[in-house]
Amino acid sequence: xxxxxxxxxxxxxxxxxxxxxxxxxxxxxxxxxxxxxxxxxxxxxxxxxxxxxxxxxxxxxxxxxxxxxxxxxxxxxxxxxxxxxxxxxxx
Amino acid sequence: xxxxxxxxxxxxxxxxxxxxxxxxxxxxxxxxxxxxxxxxxxxxxxxxxxxxxxxxxxxxxxxxxxxxxxxxxxxxxxxxxxxxxxxxxxxxxxxxxxxxxxxxxxxxxxxxxxxxxxxxxxxxxxxxxxxxxxxxxxxxxxxxxxxxxxxxxxxxxxxxxxxxxxxxxxxxxxxxxxxxxxxxxxxxxxxxxxxxxxxxxxxxxxxxxxxxxxxxxxxxxxxxxxxxxxxxxxxxxxxxxxxxxxxxxxxxxxxxxxxxxxxxxxxxxxxxxxxxxxxxxxxxxxxxxxxxxxxxxxxxxxxxxxxxxxxxxxxxxxxxxxxxxxxxxxxxxxxxxxxxxxxxxxxxxxxxxxxxxxxxxxxxxxxxxxxxxxxxxxxxxxxxxxxxxxxxxxxxxxxxxxxxxxxxxxxxxxxxxxxxxxxxxxxxxxxxxxxxxxxxxxxxxxxxxxxxxxxxxxxxxxxxxxxxxxxxxxxxxxxxxxxxxxxxxxxxxxxxxxxxxxxxxxxxxxxxxxxxxxxxxxxxxxxxxxxxxxxxxxxxxxxxxxxxxxxxxxxxxxxxxxxxxxxxxxxxxxxxxxxxxxxxxxxxxxxxxxxxxxxxxxxxxxxxxxxxxxxxxxxxxxxxxxxxxxxxxxxxxxxxxxxxxxxxxxxxxxxxxxxxxxxxxxxxxxxxxxxxxxxxxxxxxxxxxxxxxxxxxxxxxxxxxxxxxxxxxxxxxxxxxxxxxxxxxxxxxxxxxxxxxxxxxxxxxxxxxxxxxxxxxxxxxxxxxxxxxxxxxxxxxxxxxxxxxxxxxxxxxxxxxxxxx
Numbered sequence: 001x002x003x004x005x006x007x008x009x010x011x012x013x014x015x016x017x018x019x020x021x022x023x024x025x026x027x028x029x030x031x032x033x034x035x036x037x038x039x040x041x042x043x044x045x046x047x048x049x050x051x052x053x054x055x056x057x058x059x060x061x062x063x064x065x066x067x068x069x070x071x072x073x074x075x076x077x078x079x080x081x082x083x084x085x086x087x088x089x090x091x
Numbered sequence: 092x093x094x095x096x097x098x099x100x101x102x103x104x105x106x107x108x109x110x111x112x113x114x115x116x117x118x119x120x121x122x123x124x125x126x127x128x129x130x131x132x133x134x135x136x137x138x139x140x141x142x143x144x145x146x147x148x149x150x151x152x153x154x155x156x157x158x159x160x161x162x163x164x165x166x167x168x169x170x171x172x173x174x175x176x177x178x179x180x181x182x183x184x185x186x187x188x189x190x191x192x193x194x195x196x197x198x199x200x201x202x203x204x205x206x207x208x209x210x211x212x213x214x215x216x217x218x219x220x221x222x223x224x225x226x227x228x229x230x231x232x233x234x235x236x237x238x239x240x241x242x243x244x245x246x247x248x249x250x251x252x253x254x255x256x257x258x259x260x261x262x263x264x265x266x267x268x269x270x271x272x273x274x275x276x277x278x279x280x281x282x283x284x285x286x287x288x289x290x291x292x293x294x295x296x297x298x299x300x301x302x303x304x305x306x307x308x309x310x311x312x313x314x315x316x317x318x319x320x321x322x323x324x325x326x327x328x329x330x331x332x333x334x335x336x337x338x339x340x341x342x343x344x345x346x347x348x349x350x351x352x353x354x355x356x357x358x359x360x361x362x363x364x365x366x367x368x369x370x371x372x373x374x375x376x377x378x379x380x381x382x383x384x385x386x387x388x389x390x391x392x393x394x395x396x397x398x399x400x401x402x403x404x405x406x407x408x409x410x411x412x413x414x415x416x417x418x419x420x421x422x423x424x425x426x427x428x429x430x431x432x433x434x435x436x437x438x439x440x441x442x443x444x445x446x447x448x449x450x451x452x453x454x455x456x457x458x459x460x461x462x463x464x465x466x467x468x469x470x471x472x473x474x475x476x477x478x479x480x481x482x483x484x485x486x487x488x489x490x491x492x493x494x495x496x497x498x499x500x501x502x503x504x505x506x507x508x509x510x511x512x513x514x515x516x517x518x519x520x521x522x523x524x525x526x527x528x529x530x531x532x533x534x535x536x537x538x539x540x541x542x543x544x545x546x547x548x549x550x551x552x553x554x555x556x557x558x559x560x561x562x563x564x565x566x567x568x569x570x571x572x573x574x575x576x577x578x579x580x581x582x583x584x585x586x587x588x589x590x591x592x593x594x595x596x597x598x599x600x601x602x603x604x605x606x607x608x609x610x611x612x613x614x615x616x617x618x619x620x621x622x623x624x625x626x627x628x629x630x631x632x633x634x635x636x637x638x639x640x641x642x643x644x645x646x647x648x649x650x651x652x653x654x655x656x657x658x659x660x661x662x663x664x665x666x667x668x669x670x671x672x673x674x675x676x677x678x679x680x681x682x683x684x685x686x687x688x689x690x691x692x693x694x695x696x697x698x699x700x701x702x703x704x705x706x707x708x709x710x711x712x713x714x715x716x717x718x719x720x721x722x723x724x725x726x727x728x729x730x731x732x733x734x735x736x737x738x739x740x741x742x743x744x745x746x747x748x749x750x751x752x753x754x755x756x757x758x759x760x761x762x763x764x765x766x767x768x769x770x771x772x773x774x775x776x777x778x779x780x781x782x783x784x785x786x787x788x789x790x791x792x793x794x795x796x797x798x799x800x801x802x803x804x805x806x807x808x809x810x811x812x813x814x815x816x817x818x819x820x821x822x823x824x825x826x827x828x829x830x831x832x833x834x835x836x837x838x839x840x841x842x843x844x845x846x847x848x849x850x851x852x853x854x855x856x857x858x859x860x861x862x863x864x865x866x867x868x869x870x871x872x873x874x875x876x877x878x879x880x881x882x883x884x885x886x887x888x889x890x891x892x893x894x895x896x
Binding site: 025048086 | 721722723724726727729730733734737743745746749750752753756759760763764766768771772775776778779782783786787789790
């Protein structure tokens with residue numbers, strides 16, 4: 001029963017991942033795509049949690065944390081690039 | 092190291108001294124110092140005559156690479172001694188001649204004498220070596236030193252062309268010969284010619300016999316200027332005349348003759364050897380004689396004449412090899428040809444050397460060698476004229492000179508072939524005397540042309556570059572006079588060398604034919620009675636005279652006007668075509684576009700992999716033991732595939748980077764699902780860092796542009812990429828199937844069992860990285876360090892335009 005719920009949740013999140021992908025592709029602006037990538041990170045955290053439950057392990061907890069941090073850093077970097085044209089200021 | 096070894100190496104050792112002598116004794120012509128080397132060697136080799144005339148031989152051994160059976164073994168028998176005497180004797184005369192010929196202060200005498208010493212030592216090595224590898228080494232040194240001598244005046248374009256051509260052709264032959272020698276070693280298991288002759292039966296019945304024979308003959312034919320490899324010889328006439336006289340008439344071009352004569356006991360006795368050598372020789376003889384008539388340059392006439400005479404000697408060696416078939420040494424029917432070959436070898440060296448020297452004198456005194464500008468020199472240069480009359484008469488085969496004697500013997504030897512009752516000797520063999528006779532007609536004709544066009548006729552001083560023409564200085568005349576004296580001596584006392592030189596040489600070419608203690612009967616005399624040979628000579632003289640007299644009629648023909656040898660045209664066109672062809676090929680292949688190179692690489696990888704898998708029946712696909720895939724994985728894989736397929740079509744750089752990031756995240760997720768948390772972590776980090784790096788350099792990158800790729804290229808790209816993907820997929824699936832069926836356990840069992848026990852770590856991946864396989868990690872860290880340093884130096888180090896990187 002629990003496994004079936006997990007499978008259904010996984011399919012649902014994966015489906016929304018496809019939707020995110022469509023947003024990434026069609027855009028239309030770069031901001032849309034950056035947001036889609038950020039959302040992808042969130043969804044990965046969710047899916048990784050579900051997979052952890054499915055495989056009955058806790059070793060992926062680190063990954064979920066790292067995805068959160070990295071998604072944040074990546075989004076900030078791209079946002080800064082959009083705003084300033086550079087990622088790291090020279091001065 | 093014996094005195095004999097020292098004798099062969101003496102010219103090399105002396106070559107080291109030559110530049111010093113040239114530098115510190117500028118007042119004395121360097122040639123005077125050099126002169127003593129061949130002179131002493133000549134006297135030294137004369138001392139061997141007493142040994143070889145008894146039928147004995149001297150063998151001296153010096154180890155070089157004994158583990159491979161390569162030893163610097165020297166062997167002196169009749170044949171070697173004949174050549175050694177020719178090399179040192181004519182070498183002495185040529186150096187004496189060169190002292191007066193190259194007298195100008197601007198000549199680079201140090202170069203000249205170093206090269207000529209190198210050549211002399213190499214030539215002595217070729218004729219005295221018993222070991223074929225040592226022989227080959229010396230053989231190549233003669234090729235190199237000959238090229239250096241031809242291009243002595245390297246500022247002239249023709250010299251360089253001639254040197255290059257002779258180098259290509261003789262080195263081609265030399266390398267073929269090396270191949271032949273290797274096959275001989277395979278057959279006889281020895282490098283020693285002595286032992287090969289002892290094992291001749293073994294070689295004669297071996298499968299590789301014919302291949303070895305043809306390869307060795309390629310070497311001999313290229314060196315001795317046999318058709319169609321004769322074309323380098325006329326172009327080698329750009330060398331200084333002493334060089335032409337020495338290398339291209341008396342010594343180097345006879346190296347091939349020597350090789351054929353030396354290996355006759357190994358190869359002879361079969362129809363192939365007999366026919367290849369006889370036919371090539373006789374054809375070369377006719378071709379050379381007919382071509383010589385067309386030439387307008389004195390040295391070119393002499394060069395083609397050399398080609399012709401070498402062909403004559405070669406055909407005699409071929410005809411004489413039948414003696415091995417009959418093993419009947421007492422019968423002059425088979426051995427006369429060898430006698431004629433040896434005798435003519437000596438005669439040709441004497442008269443051709445003197446004729447080249449005469450040509451050099453004429454060039455030296457009048458400034459030209461063109462027979463159209465020369466004429467009427469007889470009264471102005473009487474001594475030169477006398478010398479050349481004798482030399483030319485000998486060459487044309489007029490009695491009583493030595494050329495007549497050897498030509499009579501030649502006709503006898505070649506007509507004898509018609510009496511051989513094997514190998515079509517009595518059918519096709521009938522052609523040989525006819526061709527030989529035609530060749531001697533033309534020999535007479537070009538000899539007449541040289542004499543009458545140079546010394547008779549009208550003196551044309553206004554066409555000559557020099558103001559006043561007079562007789563050559565005494566120094567220049569000494570050497571040709573000595574050679575002509577030798578011609579005369581052999582002419583009037585033909586048997587003077589019979590049992591001291593000629594008979595021992597015949598013994599070495601035809602060993603084992605005679606019984607113990609007996610000799611070949613050598614008696615050369617002028618009057619044979621009225622026989623076929625005399626009629627042939629008479630006929631040749633008469634028709635030759637007619638040809639010369641009617642020359643004005645047929646000299647207007649196009650074929651006469653065109654001096655260029657057909658084979659030279661073939662060579663030149665072939666050479667150009669080779670270069671152009673390689674350029675075209677290179678341009679097709681080396682487009683400079685990475686895209687094309689990747690297509691080549693992928694195509695070849697796919698083809699090789701497909702062939703290998705297909706050939707060894709490697710394709711086995713069975714998905715029996717594959718694990719199940721959750722439904723959500725299909726969705727995620729679909730997302731992955733869609734993203735990857737879209738990536739190449741994106742034309743906005745930012746979108747491309749975001750999509751690449753998307754792929755990276757999904758891959759990290761797949762790592763997670765397959766229970767590889769460390770990999771997933773690393774993948775995420777790396778992916779993010781590379782996205783940020785892209786952003787950092789983004790500013791400096793141009794906008795993505797759409798390439799206009801031709802539809803055909805596009806189609807090829809699609810096919811190539813598709814087949815590569817398919818190939819890899821098939822191979823992976825086969826590998827998976829194979830992994831399921833093999834009985835071997837995975838090595839990872841060991842790590843699972845021992846990572847805690849031996850290394851004390853629960854994270855097996857990390858234990859493998861830093862403990863079991865720590866070395867790889869260290870080197871990967873090094874890679875990172877190098878990449879970082881490389882990035883820094885590329886950013887910080889700005890090279891100015893004129894700096895040499």
